[in-house]
Amino acid sequence: DIQMTQSPSTLSASVGDRVTITCRASQSISSWLAWYQQKPGKAPNLLIYKASTLESGVPSRFSGSGSGTEFTLTISSLQPDDFATYYCQQYNTYSLTFGPGTKVDIK
């Protein structure tokens, strides 16, 4: 299986901050990467697919980049609704795998 890692595991930030989360794959996954946001007690919500394509309805302050083995999710100006846990997920192979998550909390 392809192993996914994320850094940092926790990120403390303030409203208005620019936030960047990094996701790395153990082997090349081209651009077959999705990002999800999950709030406590809720299902994950798709933010970005194919590494950089914003899902319909997702605010433009979210953006994704990268290819191969290194990817980033950026929130350009953190809003109160953005405090949540973020997961990357590769879909290059049938055995889909997630990163361990990055929790974004209030500084």
Next chain:
Amino acid sequence: EVQLVESGGGLVQPGRSLRLSCTASGFTFGDYPMSWFRQAPGKGLEWVGFIRSKSYGGTTECAASVKGRFSISRDDSKSIAYLQMNSLKTEDTAVYYCTRGLRAAAGKYYFDYWGQGTLVTVSS
């Protein structure tokens, strides 16, 4: 509006079976692959398996951790996907989510809509 509603979760003893259902609405169910994911309490997300649409053979893939114990099926006439779970173990305790898949390319699927999840607790 796309909706996915899971049902069938609950408390079950180790070694027993349980079948989860995912009832879909708001889209042409038969046109889409469907997948199951799970999340153990306080843990991250884990893919369980998925089933392709009939136009791509309706075949299934399952994670190694559940292969041989879990199976996925679908009834397009009722817009329902199923997750049959046999020989349950305590480590299968989790919230199980049903999702709708999108085929990005051959063998590449991502998942845009998720149900609210149903809790399965495996304990004696």
